[in-house]
Amino acid sequence: MTEDLYEIIAGTTLGELLETHPVAADFFVNYNLQNLKDNLPLSEALDYADENTLIDFGLDKATVLDQLVRFLETVAEEKQTTAVEEITILGGQTKSGEAEEFTLSIKPGEIVSIVGPTGSGKSRLLADIECLAQRDTPTKRLILVNGKTLEDEERFAMDGRLVAQLSQNMNFVMDLSVEEFFEMHAKSRLHPDPVSVAAECFAAANELAGEKFTPDTKVTQLSGGQSRALMIADTACMSASPIVLIDEIENAGVDRRQAIRMLAKNEKIVLISTHDPLLALMAGKRLVIKNGGVHAVIETTPEERESLAKIEMLDNTLQSIRNRLRTGGRITPDTI
Numbered sequence: 001m002t003e004d005l006y007e008i009i010a011g012t013t014l015g016e017l018l019e020t021h022p023v024a025a026d027f028f029v030n031y032n033l034q035n036l037k038d039n040l041p042l043s044e045a046l047d048y049a050d051e052n053t054l055i056d057f058g059l060d061k062a063t064v065l066d067q068l069v070r071f072l073e074t075v076a077e078e079k080q081t082t083a084v085e086e087i088t089i090l091g092g093q094t095k096s097g098e099a100e101e102f103t104l105s106i107k108p109g110e111i112v113s114i115v116g117p118t119g120s121g122k123s124r125l126l127a128d129i130e131c132l133a134q135r136d137t138p139t140k141r142l143i144l145v146n147g148k149t150l151e152d153e154e155r156f157a158m159d160g161r162l163v164a165q166l167s168q169n170m171n172f173v174m175d176l177s178v179e180e181f182f183e184m185h186a187k188s189r190l191h192p193d194p195v196s197v198a199a200e201c202f203a204a205a206n207e208l209a210g211e212k213f214t215p216d217t218k219v220t221q222l223s224g225g226q227s228r229a230l231m232i233a234d235t236a237c238m239s240a241s242p243i244v245l246i247d248e249i250e251n252a253g254v255d256r257r258q259a260i261r262m263l264a265k266n267e268k269i270v271l272i273s274t275h276d277p278l279l280a281l282m283a284g285k286r287l288v289i290k291n292g293g294v295h296a297v298i299e300t301t302p303e304e305r306e307s308l309a310k311i312e313m314l315d316n317t318l319q320s321i322r323n324r325l326r327t328g329g330r331i332t333p334d335t336i
């Protein structure tokens, strides 16, 4: 396994490695190697490294890569030991400084939606979870992991590894094909079978996207909706993060119900901020936000679940009107 990992790391550029393993930055800073060329595979980039710097640390090119592999393996092991059994959100204060009387624990496999008017504080709640707030954000909320307050060191070590966030905008900086993009992610996440997981991601992304694309489509040529489909598939099929935060997927131009189903599998904790009744009711609970605070926690009743089918029919009617307009059709009383 270490040998495979060695090969993968040696063939990965510093830029790619840092994008998928931000924690690797610590390693390069520790060995004073932060100025390596970031567009060459590491095995080549190290040819340009200052030999004296390496000697200072008793290293050479091969041992640097060895050490890096060991470092990443240790981090991965640590990650496994911090399995999330539960996160707990403890209330802080509303925008006007009143106490937010609210505590909620969420376990893996649960989907929780967050509803409320525009500007009420839905994204802020997601941001609090993402940074594992310790009463140090404007809401003064506290997020516990497995019932414990995290020490700063632990909090920042977990930062970015615990939570996968899907936000409203995606920017791709590298001009890879869709297939290369998925394979690169699979390799840098040290997946044992990068080719087949990349194919699985590609199929999932196409299932979600309205307009289909091919494996050789460049990621920079994808539409907004297609890029979101790509990122959702990537998170669903490859991300090891136990918590998935989704900000307003309804604007994404993807099959949103399918996206939630895809993301909720593999026993993840899923929180969705949404204005969409279908997504709000797919969750087991919904948090109603008002004036920056959680105003109510409502469990979805069996009756509400049953009404999902009706809402879905209404939604399909709206969808067909949308499609008709998109393809140049006219709307008549019969359409509705």
Ligand SMILES: Nc1ncnc2c1ncn2[C@@H]1O[C@H](COP(=O)(O)OP(=O)(O)OP(=O)(O)O)[C@@H](O)[C@H]1O
Binding pocket: 093, 094, 095, 096, 116, 117, 118, 119, 120, 121, 122, 123, 124, 125, 138, 139, 273, 291, 292, 293
């Ligand atoms: N409890 C709070 N205390 C202070 N500021 C808050 C609080 N809750 C939210 N805010 C601030 O209010 C602003 C609006 O919140 P946010 O962007 O989360 O709204 P939203 O519900 O996601 O809106 P939209 O539906 O338009 O996306 C942000 O600047 C946020 O930081």
